[in-house]
Amino acid sequence: xxxxxxxxxxxxxxxxxxxxxxxxxxxxxxxxxxxxxxxxxxxxxxxxxxxxxxxxxxxxxxxxxxxxxxxxxxxxxxxxxxxxxxxxxxxxxxxxxxxxxxxxxxxxxxxxxxxxxxxxxxxxxxxxxxx
Amino acid sequence: xxxxxxxxxxxxxxxxxxxxxxxxxxxxxxxxxxxxxxxxxxxxxxxxxxxxxxxxxxxxxxxxxxxxxxxxxxxxxxxxxxxxxxxxxxxxxxxxxxxxxxxxxxxxxxxxxxxxxxxxxxxxxxxxxxxxxxxxxxxxxxxxxxxxxxxxxxxxxxxxxxxxxxxxxxxxxxxxxxxxxxxxxxxxxxxxxxxxxxxxxxxxxxxxxxxxxxxxxxxxxxxxxxxxxxxxxxxxxxxxxxxxxxxxxxxxxxxxxxxxxxxxxxxxxxxxxxxxxxxxxxxxxxxxxxxxxxxxxxxxxxxxxxxxxxxxxxxxxxxxxxxxxxxxxxxxxxxxxxxxxxxxxxxxxxxxxxxxxxxxxxxxxxxxxxxxxxxxxxxxxxxxxx
Amino acid sequence: xxxxxxxxxxxxxxxxxxxxxxxxxxxxxxxxxxxxxxxxxxxxxxxxxxxxxxxxxxxxxxxxxxxxxxxxxxxxxxxxxxxxxxxxxxxxxxxxxxxxxxxxxxxxxxxxxxxxxxxxxxxxxxxxxxxxxxxxxxxxxxxxxxxxxxxxxxxxxxxxxxxxxxxxxxxxxxxxxxxxxxxxxxxxxxxxxxxxxxxxxxxxxxxxxxxxxxxxxxxxxxxxxxxxxxxxxxxxxxxxxxxxxxxxxxxxxxxxxxxxxxxxxxxxxxxxxxxxxxxxxxxxxxxxxxxxxxxxxxxxxxxxxxxxxxxxxxxxxxxxxxxxxxxxxxxxxxxxxxxxxxxxxxxxx
Numbered sequence: 001x002x003x004x005x006x007x008x009x010x011x012x013x014x015x016x017x018x019x020x021x022x023x024x025x026x027x028x029x030x031x032x033x034x035x036x037x038x039x040x041x042x043x044x045x046x047x048x049x050x051x052x053x054x055x056x057x058x059x060x061x062x063x064x065x066x067x068x069x070x071x072x073x074x075x076x077x078x079x080x081x082x083x084x085x086x087x088x089x090x091x092x093x094x095x096x097x098x099x100x101x102x103x104x105x106x107x108x109x110x111x112x113x114x115x116x117x118x119x120x121x122x123x124x125x126x127x128x129x130x131x
Numbered sequence: 132x133x134x135x136x137x138x139x140x141x142x143x144x145x146x147x148x149x150x151x152x153x154x155x156x157x158x159x160x161x162x163x164x165x166x167x168x169x170x171x172x173x174x175x176x177x178x179x180x181x182x183x184x185x186x187x188x189x190x191x192x193x194x195x196x197x198x199x200x201x202x203x204x205x206x207x208x209x210x211x212x213x214x215x216x217x218x219x220x221x222x223x224x225x226x227x228x229x230x231x232x233x234x235x236x237x238x239x240x241x242x243x244x245x246x247x248x249x250x251x252x253x254x255x256x257x258x259x260x261x262x263x264x265x266x267x268x269x270x271x272x273x274x275x276x277x278x279x280x281x282x283x284x285x286x287x288x289x290x291x292x293x294x295x296x297x298x299x300x301x302x303x304x305x306x307x308x309x310x311x312x313x314x315x316x317x318x319x320x321x322x323x324x325x326x327x328x329x330x331x332x333x334x335x336x337x338x339x340x341x342x343x344x345x346x347x348x349x350x351x352x353x354x355x356x357x358x359x360x361x362x363x364x365x366x367x368x369x370x371x372x373x374x375x376x377x378x379x380x381x382x383x384x385x386x387x388x389x390x391x392x393x394x395x396x397x398x399x400x401x402x403x404x405x406x407x408x409x410x411x412x413x414x415x416x417x418x419x420x421x422x423x424x425x426x427x428x429x430x431x432x433x434x435x436x437x438x439x440x441x442x443x444x445x446x447x448x449x450x451x452x453x454x455x456x457x458x459x460x461x462x463x464x465x466x467x468x469x470x471x472x473x474x475x476x477x478x479x480x481x482x483x484x485x486x487x488x489x490x491x492x493x494x495x496x497x498x499x500x501x502x503x504x505x506x507x508x509x510x511x512x513x514x515x516x517x
Numbered sequence: 518x519x520x521x522x523x524x525x526x527x528x529x530x531x532x533x534x535x536x537x538x539x540x541x542x543x544x545x546x547x548x549x550x551x552x553x554x555x556x557x558x559x560x561x562x563x564x565x566x567x568x569x570x571x572x573x574x575x576x577x578x579x580x581x582x583x584x585x586x587x588x589x590x591x592x593x594x595x596x597x598x599x600x601x602x603x604x605x606x607x608x609x610x611x612x613x614x615x616x617x618x619x620x621x622x623x624x625x626x627x628x629x630x631x632x633x634x635x636x637x638x639x640x641x642x643x644x645x646x647x648x649x650x651x652x653x654x655x656x657x658x659x660x661x662x663x664x665x666x667x668x669x670x671x672x673x674x675x676x677x678x679x680x681x682x683x684x685x686x687x688x689x690x691x692x693x694x695x696x697x698x699x700x701x702x703x704x705x706x707x708x709x710x711x712x713x714x715x716x717x718x719x720x721x722x723x724x725x726x727x728x729x730x731x732x733x734x735x736x737x738x739x740x741x742x743x744x745x746x747x748x749x750x751x752x753x754x755x756x757x758x759x760x761x762x763x764x765x766x767x768x769x770x771x772x773x774x775x776x777x778x779x780x781x782x783x784x785x786x787x788x789x790x791x792x793x794x795x796x797x798x799x800x801x802x803x804x805x806x807x808x809x810x811x812x813x814x815x816x817x818x819x820x821x822x823x824x825x826x827x828x829x830x831x832x833x834x835x836x837x838x839x840x841x842x843x844x845x846x847x848x849x850x851x852x853x854x855x856x857x858x859x860x861x862x863x864x865x866x
Binding site: 030086088089100111 | 250253254257263264265266267268269270271273274277278279280281282285326327328329330331332334374376377378379383
C-alpha cells in the first residue's frame with residue numbers, strides 16, 4: 001500500500017480520533033466533513049473508548065492475498081461503550097469460541113504487512129476483554 | 132415524461148469465457164438485443180460495468196464498445212454503482228427516453244472477471260466496500276454478508292436450512308436456463324457440505340465469478356408499436372444509496388437502500404408489492420435474497436427464510452423469485468447482472484422464458500432489484516406487459 | 518528528584534513449551550528445562566511486533582502516570598533488536614499512537630538486550646537536566662532464535678514502558694551506572710535473519726562480568742550492599758543466569774523472585790529487565806529499594822537503584838499487573854504454528 005494512504009489514516013487508526021457533531025452530538029468515525037445525521041458541518045475531536053461488545057462476527061476462511069497467512073481469522077462489528085460501531089479483526093481468540101455479545105477491548109496491532117519491502121500498516125483490532 | 136418500452140433483449144452464456152474478451156462478449160449481447168428489437172440505429176448507449184479498469188485495465192468503455200459495436204460517433208458511456216451498474220445503466224437509459232432526450236437507447240452491462248486470477252478478482256470486488264474501514268481490516272464480500280447473516284440469525288432465528296433453500300431453488304430454476312453458468316440442480320446436502328468461506332456462508336451460498344454481458348433496447352411506446360413488438364412498459368424506477376460501510380448502518384438485518392428504492396419505484400408505478408407477480412432479486416449470497424425479500428415488503432422482517440423453506444418463492448409459489456436461476460446459478464458478472472435481470476423479466480412478460488421456467492399464470496408485472504456492494508446502492512425497476 | 522512517573526508492560530497471549538521445540542530438533546527436553554531453568558516462552562502472533570507491544574505497554578504506563586498530557590512527553594526512545602524496519606524508527610509510530618507528536622525527540626536504540634535500559638538511562642538524564650517534563654523509554658522485542666539453536670528455546674516477545682519525570686514519582690532514581698566493554702559474545706550481521714553467539718563465551722566474560730561490574734560499581738557509588746535492597750532485577754536470558762549472578766553477588770532468591778519471569782516468559786531481550794522491574798514494582802511497597810541490572814551482548818550493563826514512593830499504592834492497579842499478563846489467559850501453540858508465526862517457513866516473495 002502506498003505510504004500516503006497509510007499515513008493519512010494514522011489519526012483514526014492509531015489514536016481512534018473521531019468527530020462529535022457540535023449540533024446533534026452524533027459521533028462519526030472516521031472524520032467526515034458533514035454530519036450524516038443532521039447535516040451540520042462542525043465537529044469537536046473525541047477519542048473513542050477502547051471497550052465494547054460484538055454485534056456480529058464472521059470467521060473468514062477464504063482470505064484475500066494480504067491475509068492468507070492469517071486465515072482463518074475473525075472479523076466483527078463491535079459497538080463501543082459510546083455507541084459508535086466499527087469493524088475490525090478479532091485477535092487472540094479461538095475463532096470457534098466467539099459469540100455475539102462478547103465483550104471486547106481494542107488493541108493496537110499490525111493490520112497489514114506488505115510483503116518483505118512495503119510500508120507496514122498499523123491500526124486497531126478487537127481482543128476478548130478478559131480483564 | 133414519455134412512456135418507455137423495452138423492445139429488444141440480448142444476453143451471452145455466462146461462465147468462464149476464455150475465448151472471448153470484454154469487448155467480444157459485450158458486442159455479442161448487444162447485437163442479439165439489436166436483432167431482437169429490429170431497430171436500425173441507436174441514439175445512445177449506456178453500459179454498466181463495475182470495473183473494467185481493475186479487472187482488465189480497460190476504462191473508457193463507452194468509446195471502446197460503441198466502436199466495436201459499429202456505432203459510429205454514438206453517444207456512449209459507462210456507469211458504475213458496483214454490482215448495481217447494470218441496473219443503473221437501465222435507469223439512465225429509461226430517463227433518457229422518458230425525458231424526450233433520445234428515442235432509441237441501449238442499456239447494457241458487462242463484466243470480464245477471469246482475466247485476472249482469483250486474488251485479483253477479490254481485490255477488484257473489494258473496491259465496492261469501504262476500502263479503508265472494511266477492506267483494510269480483512270473484510271471480504273462473503274465476510275460482509277456473513278456479518279449480516281449472523282445478525283439476522285441472532286435476531287430472527289434464520290437457519291442454515293433456509294439459506295440452503297435459496298441456493299437449491301435458484302439452481303432448480305437455473306437448470307432450465309440455457310444462458311446460466313451452472314445449469315444444474317443441487318441438493319441441500321451439497322450446499323451444507325461445501326467448503327466454508329466466511330462463517331456461516333459456504334461456497335454454495337455465494338454467487339460465482341463470471342464473464343458475461345446483457346443488453347436491452349429501450350424506446351418510446353409509439354416506436355415499439357411501430358416495430359410490432361409486445362409492449363413491455365417500464366412503469367417504475369427507483370434508485371437509492373445507503374451508508375457504504377456495514378458498521379455505519381443502524382440495522383444490518385435489513386437493506387434500507389432496497390426499501391427506499393422500491394418505495395420510489397412503487398410510487399412512480401402506482402403499485403404496491405401485492406401487484407407484482409414475480410421478481411429477479413440480487414442473490415449475490417443466499418442471505419441477501421432472504422433480506423431483500425423482507426426489505427421489499429414481500430415478507431415481514433425475519434420471515435423471509437421461512438417463506439423460502441415453504442416454497443413460496445419457487446416457480447410454483449405465490450411469488451416466484453429468480454426464475455432465471457438468480458446470481459447463484461445464472462452467474463454474476465457484476466456489471467452485467469442488472470441488465471441480465473431485465474432480460475429475464477422481459478422474457479417472462481413476453482411468455483418467452485426457455486424450457487420449463489416460464490411462469491404459467493400469465494404474469495403481467497415483474498420487478499428487478501439490483502444491489503451494489505453490501506447494499507450501498509440499489510436500483511429497482513418495475514415492468515408491465517400491456 | 519527524577520524517576521518513574523508511569524510504568525507498564527505488555528506480553529502477548531501465546532506460549533510454546535520447551536518440549537514442543539525439543540521434539541522437532543531431537544533435543545532432550547528435560548535437560549534443557551533443567552539447564553536453562555525455563556519451561557515455556559511467549560510467542561507473538563504475526564500482528565504483534567516491537568511497535569505494537571510498545572504501544573500497549575505505553576498505554577499501561579500512561580494509565581499509571583495519571584493525567585499527563587502526552588504532548589508533554591519530550592522524547593521517546595525504543596530499544597529493541599527487532600525493530601520492524603531497518604530504516605524508519607519504531608518510535609515515530611508509537612509517538613503518533615499516543616498523541617505525543619510533533620514536538621518530541623525520537624531515536625531508536627540498539628544494544629542487544631540492553632537497548633531498553635539504555636532508553637531508560639538516557640530519559641532520566643534528559644528529564645534531570647530539565648530539558649523536558651517527561652520522557653518515554655521503552656524496551657521491547659519479538660526476538661528471533663535460530664531454528665534448533667539453544668536460543669530458540671528462550672527468544673520470546675514482550676515490552677515495558679517507562680515515563681520518566683520529576684514530579685509525582687512512583688519510584689525515584691537514586692543512582693545509575695553503566696559498564697561496557699567490546700565483548701562480541703552475541704551478534705547479528707546485516708541481512709542475517711538469526712543472530713549468532715559464542716556459546717559458553719556468553720557466560721563468564723560477558724553476562725557475568727558486565728552484570729557484576731555494573732552491580733558492584735553502583736553499589737559502591739551508593740555505599741550500599743545487597744542486604745540493603747528489597748528486590749533485585751537482573752537481565753534474564755534464561756531462568757538460570759539471573760539466579761546465579763544474584764547468588765554470586767550475594768542476593769537471596771526472595772529478592773530476585775518478583776522480577777524473575779524468564780522461566781515462563783522466556784527472554785524478551787530488550788524487554789527483559791525492564792519487564793522484570795514492572796512486575797517488581799507491581800508488588801513493591803513505599804520505601805522499597807530496588808536494584809536493576811540489565812545486560813546487553815556486545816557487551817554492557819546498565820544499573821539503576823530505585824526507591825519506591827508512597828504513590829505506588831495509588832497506581833499499581835491502574836493498569837494490568839505484569840504477572841497477570843504472564844500467567845493468565847494464555848494459549849499454547851505447536852511448533853508448526855510457532856514457525857508460521859515467527860516467519861521461519863520459507864515462502865516465495
